[in-house]
Amino acid sequence: MCLFGLLACETSLNVQNENEPDIVRAFSNPNDLVNAVGGGLLTWWNGANGNQHPGLALAIGANFTTGERAGAGQEDFSVIPRIAYPNSVFYNRQETVDNPWFQNYAALAAANAGLRALNNGVRLDSPQSETMLTATAQLLQGLSLGHLGIWFDKAVIVDENSTEEEIANSQFAPYGDVVEKAIEKLDAAILTASTGSFSLPDGFISGYDASNPLDNVKLAQFANTMAARFLMNGARTQEENLQTDWIRVLSYARKGVKGWDFAPAAQGADEPGLWVDSYKRESHRPDRIRTSNEIVGIADNSGKLAAWLALPPNDRRPIIVQTDDRRVTAAGDPTAPGLYFAYNAKTHGSLSRGWYRQSRYYPIRYASHTGFIGSSNYCTEDENDLIIAEALLRTNGSNTEAVTIINKTRVTNGQLPALNGTESKEVLLNALMYERLLELGYNAAGLTYGDKRRWEFPGPYVRGNGSGVYQHYVGTPRSLPIPARELQTLGLDVYTFGGPTVADE
Secondary structure, eight states: OTTHHHHHHHHHTTOOOTTSTHHHHHTSSHHHHHHHHHHHHHHHHHHHTSSSTTHHHHHHHTTSEEOOOOGGGHHHHHOSSOOOOOOOTTOTTTHHHHHHHHHHHHHHHHHHHHHHHHHTTOOOSSHHHHHHHHHHHHHHHHHHHHHHHHHBSEEOOOOTTOOHHHHHTOOOEEHHHHHHHHHHHHHHHHHHHTTSOOBOOTTSSTTOSTTSOOBHHHHHHHHHHHHHHHHHHTOOSHHHHHHSOHHHHHHHHHTSOOSSOBOOEEOOSSSSOTTOOHHHHHHTOTTTOEEOHHHHHTTOSSSHHHHHHHSOGGGOOOOOOOOSOTTTEETTEEEEEOSSEEEOOSOOSOGGGOGGGOOSEEEOTTGGGGGTOEEOOOBOHHHHHHHHHHHHHHTTOOHHHHHHHHHHHHHHTTOOOOOOSOSOHHHHHHHHHHHHHHHHTTTSTTHHHHHHHHOSSOOSOBOTTSOBTTSOOTTOOSSBOOOHHHHHHTTOOOOOOOOTTOSOO
């Protein structure tokens, strides 16, 4: 798809070459151009968060969720010892990598076609509309390339200036270069958004219309937060995390989402609904998936998690946590619902697939999504704030400002004692990571997966194999491979990542 398919996607839009007049004829009706870019936003959403692939596999691979079901690659990503991702055209869960790869490229093709049309003289009803569509297409380029860069080990970089010949002869670029190109496109969107006021048309992003507009100011803030997210979560290892340009991350986050959340609204009580957040929907179904014992366990103050981790995997039985964090349980009763989680004494699914997959806790924060409704809270002010806090800690910035941010969710939502800023850097980073796990883990597909592969110390609890609960389980793939279908189409060898013989893939 990424070489032949990009050409196919653009051909389907009747876009042949940036220097030929066909593009003008193809979009002789300006509404077609607007609809092409608007439709690209929904395609990006489906590739990034709007279907259950790869969100469920990445969450369970990060030991954030737990379950024994095979659907969406969950069983293969969570088995202990870890196995290599079965990258094959015959793998019946291949949509785990197919969907994010092909849909992000389809979205990128729509954005490129829109910008190419505008650059070749297609005019909308006003300069304001053209500014809006340009900024939106640039944002879409950044979002699509960004997800390809943080999830896959390499990808092809193309934009509105790429000719058919260049696309056909292009080479795969390493993930770092892909992330940088995504940032470049987000920068372009931010700059365009500063040149004039506009609001996205009704229907571009569900939940944003005349009564709740997503204007040029919000578009720029969203782009800034996503740039910070991509810079952070592009790192694959502890070493790369330390090499991240945290000053740059901080600069983007300072201009990020503030006073609002980017939260598309799911439409429809049935599949296939538009703008449905299937990561939230599927992860909030306690009959299928639970929250990992490791996640609720880090809130425990009775030693339960340490004892649980010390056992062989198949001897681990679900724990009941004792905690002061009111997000996990209510006061005085470890089985009473907290703000974000609830308790269910029943096991879920087949015990023959491993007791270590069993948990009695499940999320309730976004339970409305099980009915295909609700705001997605995909990119929030809380996330942006916690990015600022982490960047401050990693650049020796103000501990006072960092703990003020950490305390916003720690104290308000968790009802935990406030930090005062005199704690050690390790204690503060531990508190920051704890907040990211509890507050953001169910917001966006792959967010915790990206966090765990980049954090550089194990945290307070260590598994029997030496990895910590703030790290990936040894052998977990650090990147997704290019889909086998793509590789075979291009005549390239199929490869993969992860497995029990990999010390730290």
